[in-house]
Amino acid sequence: MTGVSRRRILGSLAAGSVALAAPSIVRAGAGSARVVIVGGGFGGATAARYLKLGAPQLQVTLIEPAKRFYTCPFSNLYLAGLRSWESIGHGYDGLRGVGIELVHAQAEDVDTRLRTVRLSTGQTLGWDRLVLSPGVDMRWNALEGYDEAASLLAPHAWKAGPQTQLLRRQMEAMEDGGSFVMVIPENPFRCPPGPYERAAMLAHYFSRHNPRAKILLLDAKDNFSKKGLFQQGWKALYGDMIEWVGLTDDGLVTRVDAKALEVQTAFGQVHKASVLNVIPPQKAGFIAERAGVVDASGWVPVKAESFETQRVAGIYALGDATIAAPMPKSAFAANTQAKLAAAAIVAELTGRVPPVASYANTCYSLLAPGYGISVAGVYRAEQGGIAEVPGSGGVSPANADAAFRAAEAAYGESWYAAISADIWGR
Amino acid sequence: MAFSQFFVRSLIALVGMGLFFPGPARAADLSDDSVSILAGNCVNCHGPNGLSLGAIPTIRGLNEEQLRSRLMAFREGRAAGVTVMTRLMKGYDADQIAALAKWFARGETP
Numbered sequence: 001m002t003g004v005s006r007r008r009i010l011g012s013l014a015a016g017s018v019a020l021a022a023p024s025i026v027r028a029g030a031g032s033a034r035v036v037i038v039g040g041g042f043g044g045a046t047a048a049r050y051l052k053l054g055a056p057q058l059q060v061t062l063i064e065p066a067k068r069f070y071t072c073p074f075s076n077l078y079l080a081g082l083r084s085w086e087s088i089g090h091g092y093d094g095l096r097g098v099g100i101e102l103v104h105a106q107a108e109d110v111d112t113r114l115r116t117v118r119l120s121t122g123q124t125l126g127w128d129r130l131v132l133s134p135g136v137d138m139r140w141n142a143l144e145g146y147d148e149a150a151s152l153l154a155p156h157a158w159k160a161g162p163q164t165q166l167l168r169r170q171m172e173a174m175e176d177g178g179s180f181v182m183v184i185p186e187n188p189f190r191c192p193p194g195p196y197e198r199a200a201m202l203a204h205y206f207s208r209h210n211p212r213a214k215i216l217l218l219d220a221k222d223n224f225s226k227k228g229l230f231q232q233g234w235k236a237l238y239g240d241m242i243e244w245v246g247l248t249d250d251g252l253v254t255r256v257d258a259k260a261l262e263v264q265t266a267f268g269q270v271h272k273a274s275v276l277n278v279i280p281p282q283k284a285g286f287i288a289e290r291a292g293v294v295d296a297s298g299w300v301p302v303k304a305e306s307f308e309t310q311r312v313a314g315i316y317a318l319g320d321a322t323i324a325a326p327m328p329k330s331a332f333a334a335n336t337q338a339k340l341a342a343a344a345i346v347a348e349l350t351g352r353v354p355p356v357a358s359y360a361n362t363c364y365s366l367l368a369p370g371y372g373i374s375v376a377g378v379y380r381a382e383q384g385g386i387a388e389v390p391g392s393g394g395v396s397p398a399n400a401d402a403a404f405r406a407a408e409a410a411y412g413e414s415w416y417a418a419i420s421a422d423i424w425g426r
Numbered sequence: 427m428a429f430s431q432f433f434v435r436s437l438i439a440l441v442g443m444g445l446f447f448p449g450p451a452r453a454a455d456l457s458d459d460s461v462s463i464l465a466g467n468c469v470n471c472h473g474p475n476g477l478s479l480g481a482i483p484t485i486r487g488l489n490e491e492q493l494r495s496r497l498m499a500f501r502e503g504r505a506a507g508v509t510v511m512t513r514l515m516k517g518y519d520a521d522q523i524a525a526l527a528k529w530f531a532r533g534e535t536p
Contacts, residue, residue: 339463339466343459343462347459355462356456356457356460356463358464360467362471362514374510377517389516391516392516396509396510407481408509410481411471414479414480414481415471417479418471418474418478418482422470422473
């Protein structure tokens with residue numbers, strides 16, 4: 001088959017004759033097909049690399065506004081002063097080097113009939129398969145008083161970038177013996193253990209620079225990831241510096257006054273902060289909504305065996321934007337979802353048998369240098385959706401010794417180096 | 427007749443390999459693509475192609491039988507000084523573990 005006729009086949013695909021054109025792709029081979037990926041984080045960048053590994057002739061285009069991607073994992077260590085800002089940043093030269101086309105732009109809209117995506121540059125790209133890995137967007141005003149303007153006074157710092165650096169500056173400038181207040185949302189949200197690791201990392205910083213500081217956690221729920229381990233570690237490492245208030249004890253914040261740095265709880269109690277960190281309710285990144293793949297929850301339902309969206313054939317979604325419970329919204333989870341989706345797409349485009357789905361997660365949290373804890377799980381596709389493999393998974397033991405905690409701290413750092421290299425090449 | 431011949435042959439083969447474990451995935455069902463997916467779960471801690479970049483052990487190029495035994499020991503909670511590996515390996519059956527041991531011993535890449 002000649003290149004010209006391949007392009008004609010892809011043209012017919014773009015015109016929407018999906019059922020007729022799909023077998024043509026199989027005949028033409030994956031080399032003639034184009035996969036566009038939106039989002040260059042843990043899900044999207046992994047998908048790009050593994051699509052190219054699985055089918056080198058495939059045209060793979062990755063759309064990501066940032067020229068350098070700063071990771072949420074280890075951004076708490078930056079806040080603590082344990083990592084430099086640049087050490088959590090990753091460029092895209094490694095992906096370019098394996099033949100992936102990088103487009104630094106914002107994806108603004110998706111036409112599912114014409115199979116195109118429109119970019120902030122005005123450019124429109126055609127695709128045979130589209131992979132959306134847009135992460136989360138904040139639900140502005142879902143928590144009264146907390147909108148984008150408020151986040152410039154009371155940062156969420158839940159996307160690594162200027163928000164994280166703003167929070168660090170506020171920590172440094174906090175008055176002696178001041179009160180750091182963190183507002184924590186109901187599930188589901190990005191990185192379930194993240195707020196509690198952050199509390200420990202703040203305490204590590206304050207215990208050195210502002211030892212009379214207090215950290216108050218106001219939580220919309222009564223339970224959280226690795227709760228027993230966090231509470232044990234906070235106490236052992238930082239005494240009474242961290243106070244956690246759950247839903248039952250009036251931890252649910254219902255109103256934020258970012259100018260006054262005050263929050264009000266469901267029972268009307270007002271807490272005044274020196275530094276206010278509001279982690280608001282979240283939803284899938286807006287491009288998922290534009291593509292019509294989200295449900296009423298604001299997240300993307302996917303097929304458990306492929307991460308193709310349930311709503312639109314040919315569009316896949318990965319990572320924090322998806323409904324993948326019991327898998328958490330984590331970097332590790334997004335990475336394994338991306339590998340499976342990439343293999344499923346390559347199998348479909350080349351007429352091969354798709355692989356059996358298997359996913360995993362391991363999330364390390366650092367409570368202090370040399371003190372780490374973890375949660376892990378292995379998952380598979382079942383008829384009702386994604387399920388944890390019975391007997392697998394769980395958290396670090398409560399009674400572990402110092403050597404165990406030190407090993408998990410070192411493994412967390414080793415994990416970060418490994419997954420970064422797996423994705424960005426370093 | 428055909429069925430019973432097949433059954434006997436299969437049983438001999440399985441007993442001969444010492445690989446008669448209950449579980450959803452048989453070794454024969456594990457295509458290279460499926461093993462590649464299982465291996466993908468390992469490398470984001472153990473490093474690209476199983477070559478570690480830190481304190482987590484490298485698994486590429488280890489002796490296949492030693493690696494398989496070690497992974498089975500994790501799975502069965504028999505290994506000492508383990509952090510996360512017991513929790514993870516309980517998620518894989520003996521056939522999957524054997525396939526992973528072969529994958530990393532041979533230095534396969536995705």
